[in-house]
Amino acid sequence: MAKLEIRDVTVKHRNVTVIKDARLYAEKGEIIGLIGADGAGKSSLMHAVAGVIRFEGEIAFGGRRFGSPREAEKLKPMIGLMPQGIGLVLYKNLTVSEHLSFFSKIRNLKEDASLDRYRKRLLKMAGLERFTDRPAGKLSGGMMQKLSLICTLIHRPSLLVLDEPTTGVDPLSRRELWKILEEIRESEGTITLMSTAYMQEAAKMDRVYLFDSGTIIASGTAEELTETVKEYVYDPVPCKSERCLSTSHYTYSLDPLEALHKKPTLEALFFINALKRGVEIPQIEVSERESEEPIAQVVMEAKGLTKRFGDFVADDHIDMELKSGEILGLLGANGAGKTTFIKMLLGLYPIDEGELTLLGKPIRSAKDRQGLKARIGYVSQHFSLYKDMTVRENLLYFASMHRIDAAKASSRIERYAKELGFESYMDSLPTELPLGINQRFSVAAALLHEPVVLFLDEPTSGVDAIARSQFWQMLKLLKQKWGIAILITTHYMSEAEYCDRVVLLKEGKKVADDSVENLYRKHPGARSFEEIFLHYYEDGR
Amino acid sequence: MIGTFFALVAKELIGFFRSWGLVAIVLYSFTLDIYITGAGIEMQAKNIAVGYVDETGGGMSRKILSRLHMPEFQKPVMFTSQEALSQSIYNREIMVGLIFESDFEKSLKKYGRSSIDLLLDSIAATQSFQALQYLQNILLDYADIGIPVELKIHKLFNPNATTSQFMAMAEMLSVITLLGVILTAAVFVREKENGTWDIMLLMPIDPKLIILAKSFSQVLIIMGGVVIATGIVLFGIFDVPINGSISAFFLLSFFYAFTSAGIGLFVAAVSKSMLQVAQISILIMMPLIFLSGAWTPIHAMHPLLQELSLISPLRYYIEGSESIFFRGTDVADLWSYFAGVIILGSVLYFYGFRKIGRLF
Numbered sequence: 001m002a003k004l005e006i007r008d009v010t011v012k013h014r015n016v017t018v019i020k021d022a023r024l025y026a027e028k029g030e031i032i033g034l035i036g037a038d039g040a041g042k043s044s045l046m047h048a049v050a051g052v053i054r055f056e057g058e059i060a061f062g063g064r065r066f067g068s069p070r071e072a073e074k075l076k077p078m079i080g081l082m083p084q085g086i087g088l089v090l091y092k093n094l095t096v097s098e099h100l101s102f103f104s105k106i107r108n109l110k111e112d113a114s115l116d117r118y119r120k121r122l123l124k125m126a127g128l129e130r131f132t133d134r135p136a137g138k139l140s141g142g143m144m145q146k147l148s149l150i151c152t153l154i155h156r157p158s159l160l161v162l163d164e165p166t167t168g169v170d171p172l173s174r175r176e177l178w179k180i181l182e183e184i185r186e187s188e189g190t191i192t193l194m195s196t197a198y199m200q201e202a203a204k205m206d207r208v209y210l211f212d213s214g215t216i217i218a219s220g221t222a223e224e225l226t227e228t229v230k231e232y233v234y235d236p237v238p239c240k241s242e243r244c245l246s247t248s249h250y251t252y253s254l255d256p257l258e259a260l261h262k263k264p265t266l267e268a269l270f271f272i273n274a275l276k277r278g279v280e281i282p283q284i285e286v287s288e289r290e291s292e293e294p295i296a297q298v299v300m301e302a303k304g305l306t307k308r309f310g311d312f313v314a315d316d317h318i319d320m321e322l323k324s325g326e327i328l329g330l331l332g333a334n335g336a337g338k339t340t341f342i343k344m345l346l347g348l349y350p351i352d353e354g355e356l357t358l359l360g361k362p363i364r365s366a367k368d369r370q371g372l373k374a375r376i377g378y379v380s381q382h383f384s385l386y387k388d389m390t391v392r393e394n395l396l397y398f399a400s401m402h403r404i405d406a407a408k409a410s411s412r413i414e415r416y417a418k419e420l421g422f423e424s425y426m427d428s429l430p431t432e433l434p435l436g437i438n439q440r441f442s443v444a445a446a447l448l449h450e451p452v453v454l455f456l457d458e459p460t461s462g463v464d465a466i467a468r469s470q471f472w473q474m475l476k477l478l479k480q481k482w483g484i485a486i487l488i489t490t491h492y493m494s495e496a497e498y499c500d501r502v503v504l505l506k507e508g509k510k511v512a513d514d515s516v517e518n519l520y521r522k523h524p525g526a527r528s529f530e531e532i533f534l535h536y537y538e539d540g541r
Numbered sequence: 542m543i544g545t546f547f548a549l550v551a552k553e554l555i556g557f558f559r560s561w562g563l564v565a566i567v568l569y570s571f572t573l574d575i576y577i578t579g580a581g582i583e584m585q586a587k588n589i590a591v592g593y594v595d596e597t598g599g600g601m602s603r604k605i606l607s608r609l610h611m612p613e614f615q616k617p618v619m620f621t622s623q624e625a626l627s628q629s630i631y632n633r634e635i636m637v638g639l640i641f642e643s644d645f646e647k648s649l650k651k652y653g654r655s656s657i658d659l660l661l662d663s664i665a666a667t668q669s670f671q672a673l674q675y676l677q678n679i680l681l682d683y684a685d686i687g688i689p690v691e692l693k694i695h696k697l698f699n700p701n702a703t704t705s706q707f708m709a710m711a712e713m714l715s716v717i718t719l720l721g722v723i724l725t726a727a728v729f730v731r732e733k734e735n736g737t738w739d740i741m742l743l744m745p746i747d748p749k750l751i752i753l754a755k756s757f758s759q760v761l762i763i764m765g766g767v768v769i770a771t772g773i774v775l776f777g778i779f780d781v782p783i784n785g786s787i788s789a790f791f792l793l794s795f796f797y798a799f800t801s802a803g804i805g806l807f808v809a810a811v812s813k814s815m816l817q818v819a820q821i822s823i824l825i826m827m828p829l830i831f832l833s834g835a836w837t838p839i840h841a842m843h844p845l846l847q848e849l850s851l852i853s854p855l856r857y858y859i860e861g862s863e864s865i866f867f868r869g870t871d872v873a874d875l876w877s878y879f880a881g882v883i884i885l886g887s888v889l890y891f892y893g894f895r896k897i898g899r900l901f
Contacts, residue, residue, distance in 0.1 A: 025725075348739050374745040380737075384735055386733060388556045389555055393555065397548060401549075401744040403544075
């Protein structure tokens with residue numbers, strides 16, 4: 001029998017099934033990956049395993065079974081849970097060493113030489129031994145996650161449950177987090193269950209489980225899994241049937257095509273699964289803009305833009321240029337200064353230093369911006385629109401804010417709904433929408449006044465593979481048909497592929513700014529963007 | 542311009558009516574809360590529990606006890622010993638205890654004077670001291686004081702001298718203040734919490750229009766509440782008289798609602814979350830309500846506080862409303878209350894407007 005076995009576990013939240021009949025097993029020392037979009041049921045399953053929520057079914061660990069949080073109580077000393085969110089388990093006023101002794105105390109560990117040795121070893125693994133006196137609030141995102149991890153390891157759990165420990169963390173810290181996990185499993189034989197938003201991490205796992213809207217659709221090693229869909233994946237070609245789907249880099253088809261096969265990634269499994277289940281995937285369309293707008297060649301020009309919060313420099317003398325008809329990706333880990341930069345461009349934060357020209361107009365005061373607002377579109381993080389109004393009401397409200405007359409507004413809204421595939425959700429509240437629909441509807445709200453430049457702040461985080469590819473499809477069409485300039489931030493390094501040009505930020509500084517082709521040319525050995533960016537992070541050290 | 546204004550107002554009203562929790566709180570505050578305050582806070586002696594120990598064997602003591610009756614007093618309960626009576630008062634079963642000692646009647650007959658021991662639970666101070674006053678009056682009836690003067694009392698404006706009408710009205714005015722502040726602050730802070738604040742800032746709309754429309758929408762909601770509360774609770778349940786002009790009252794309320802909305806704008810400017818709104822509102826509201834004379838008559842306050850009460854807009858609103866409902870003051874003579882509310886209101890609204898305007 002396996003060390004950890006999850007048998008037919010179902011979790012419900014207020015009568016809504018979030019994960020159904022999940023089965024999973026793990027042997028001593030294995031690292032198991034849970035992969036899928038937000039809301040696919042990963043977190044719920046992990047919480048059930050950690051014994052913190054109620055569930056149906058049975059979980060067995062080390063020969064003991066439990067079916068409820070109460071029965072799991074006696075196993076708790078063997079389990080370590082790290083919830084989702086950077087630095088969530090930390091107390092920002094406590095120092096690194098205070099954290100370790102606090103977590104030792106609440107775990108009721110005996111203070112002896114061996115504990116001391118173990119703590120020193122953890123600190124060393126996390127590369128935090130020089131920062132023991134620093135309060136957690138002053139650590140970088142990557143360091144916070146490493147500290148959270150070693151705090152979770154302090155009682156030597158034999159089962160480690162990590163909910164997206166690497167999301168939003170810079171590539172270098174992510175590699176170090178992995179090193180800690182590898183070392184711990186070697187020396188302690190710990191089983192690790194971890195969810196991740198990065199498909200590339202799956203390759204390092206002993207087995208991955210793919211989650212799609214509440215069910216596990218496949219499991220195995222990354223290689224085994226991609227092998228199963230190899231025959232359906234081609235180079236991008238136009239699709240003719242319902243049983244086929246094209247994205248900008250791949251074509252997936254259940255029927256054989258006259259095209260070259262392409263090596264699939266794990267994402268292919270989600271597409272093939274959707275095709276097999278006959279899920280209708282709306283084809284994204286964009287028609288020409290209704291108004292003729294002369295667009296300046298250079299839409300945005302920033303020179304030495306700087307933003308400080310007290311002693312902390314969020315953005316340090318950043319130069320950037322955005323041209324019309326260009327998708328510019330602003331990449332970086334959480335806390336690198338991406339959102340701050342966008343907010344400075346939009347005037348949501350005052351600029352401390354530097355010069356900014358928007359649409360050919362130098363920006364010196366809020367008054368300079370007032371006239372430009374009608375030509376700028378913005379989608380904020382988490383697609384925040386009004387939760388108590390339906391999709392239609394939201395869109396009508398935004399149209400009236402932009403003084404678009406009612407008849408024109410409603411015809412435009414109908415058209416966007418059809419083209420971007422959220423027609424059937426017009427009378428739902430934003431909270432009832434799937435994340436991917438919400439994302440496109442938010443962009444529609446930002447496009448109602450036909451802007452010439454679009455700023456998007458982390459529009460893709462947590463969105464499933466299919467919705468994400470539709471989203472990029474939409475941006476590409478907007479660029480082609482509207483000649484719009486798009487600035488988009490993301491912490492998924494792999495999304496750089498979809499951009500014309502990328503700017504990489506690291507701790508408030510610009511470390512790279514080049515076109516995608518040039519970056520590949522400069523780093524001939526690199527297999528992915530992830531690796532290219534790792535170079536820039538390492539160089540900076 | 543007008544179209545945008547109404548689109549903004551409509552959006553806030555839709556938002557309000559869709560959040561049923563908020564609607565429920567507003568409805569509760571304007572109906573049940575006012576009713577409970579009016580009916581529940583009783584300053585007059587009513588239904589007081591009386592106990593007694595009678596060691597005299599009847600006679601005079603009976604006569605006195607028979608005067609204690611409904612609605613002021615419950616039927617007196619007999620105790621066999623002083624200890625039992627004290628214990629009962631300690632347990633809060635009895636509020637007033639009378640002890641007629643064995644020589645009470647003898648002494649009365651022999652010397653023409655005597656004494657009764659009276660135990661009072663003075664935790665409920667007002668009630669027990671009013672009970673004391675009743676008892677003194679009863680005893681006075683039996684005594685021959687030798688001054689043949691009788692008081693002839695004329696109660697003006699509130700002939701039954703019931704406090705419930707005034708309490709209910711004062712509570713309604715406090716509710717208007719509190720909700721005016723919290724609702725207005727909420728429409729701004731909810732945007733901060735939901736992350737729509739940035740989107741709002743980026744609309745090509747004059748920020749002044751946004752602030753005005755948002756606060757106006759909440760004034761409308763408050764006015765709706767005022768109509769419900771006046772119609773159903775004040776007139777319907779408490780039979781509050783209306784001796785003056787009701788439209789003058791609604792106009793005064795409208796100005797006052799803008800005053801509290803102004804405070805709400807200030808609260809919104811300094812709060813990041815709804816929790817902070819609640820905390821800061823209470824902090825600002827309490828002195829405002831205490832200084833207004835809603836709970837303590839202004840002439841009974843410390844002289845310094847009396848001066849301070851001049852800057853509480855609620856004071857003018859309460860005195861104005863009181864004049865309209867009870868005194869039946871002529872509209873032309875209400876100008877001082879209108880002036881007080883409008884002047885203080887403009888200052889507060891303008892200040893709040895400037896304060897939140899700086900965030901745009």
